[in-house]
Amino acid sequence: MHNKISCIITDDEPFARKGLTGYIEKIDFLDLKGTCEDAFQLGELLQRQPVDLLFLDIKMPHLTGIEFLRAIQHPPKVIFTTAFEQYALEGFELDVMDYLLKPISFERFLKAVFKAKDYFTLHQETNQEVSYFFVKTNSKLEKITIDSILFIEGMENYVAIYLEDKKIITHATIKSLLEKLPAKRFIQTHKSYIIAIDQVGSVEGNILHIKKYQVPVSKYLRKAVLEAIVK
Template sequence: MNSPKIRCIITDDEPFAAKGLEGYVAKIPFLELVARCEDALQLNAVLKQQSVDLLFLDIEMPHVSGIAFLKGLPNPPKVIFTTAYDQYAIEGYELDVLDYLLKPISFDRFLKSANKAYDYFNSQQKNEAISYCFIKVDQKLEKVFFNEIQMVEALGNYVAVYTGGRKLLTHVTLKNMQENLPVSMFIQPHKSFLVNMQFITAIEGNTLHIGALQAPVSKYSKDEILEKIVNNTLIRRQQ
């Protein structure tokens, strides 16, 4: 198989459930288990050290629930919730999770979920290989290259796509736009903005300057967003 393996983490405070999921992962060739965590605190520590694609995340856990943890993560990996409770399903899908597995989880249901993850990441790979998209503006489809897009801003039921001196208004959601942009180029510093990192000219407080444009940075994600932007290129004064 040419596609790289999907790096995943299992987080569940129930040892028996976690062990079962670990056995399921081992049966699927395109999944690679990076770590198994007992709670969100362990998971948070691992995510500081490891780059992963997918979380199998329990909801009801001590200290911090899976939902609360996910809400606090800037640019989180994709998530498949694993839980014994079905009342969280709507909230889970609002958080853009890939799937929602109800315990006890059978292998055939787990495999279906894993295949959904495979299809998602495979489509993301194709997006990385494509250098442009078409945006419907009024009655016309305009070809826009990803490396020309400076910023995308959510405006109600529309998004504004800023390319150089142009502002293209199109009737799609920010989520839909994000799914069609290469993840290696774009970050989401705020729930209403996507920013092309190569166009960031300055960082001032909680604001990104993108040439003449500006985008806010959520206070909850500031540290991780700034770390991703700076990416060890910060020149520090020698003491």
């Protein structure tokens, strides 16, 4: 991985912020962009300074880390830091990268950031190099060329990949396919849909017209989707 992982610490306890800052300074692939005392400061900082990774306390005044994560669109990856074990399940439901229980040992911190490093290395390579991938369908492996994808529809434990000339159904999740696709060319429009941005022919309200198909856009994602399409 060529680039450093940019990160922000958010915790209402000064001692906790200081401890994490010290840990981050020891890791050469982490780049600390700021520290915040609460979710409001974090929201403001993220508007000015988007980052890859948040070290986010859960129990903070006004707005918890979990409430903050649910409230924002396209959050960075998150490592929760908390003294309260009962939040672990909720954290994993929100697809956080790791869950560190205070007091956090350096060894445990290291394990979490290496997990993050592996994720970003893989994600960077995926977005830069892949022009195709294989999926299993009808007991065979079928090659999917990135350029031929129109959109993808999620159906519980399966997805339908709509190509220019056919539709392929495979056992997978929307999330797993989104991680395979180049982030600059594909965007999630709805909990069940991913589209190829340059395949959109027109936009009508909350409907995208792609060839002969109509794909919905959720109201929460509409702004980000329109910005990506219109550039």
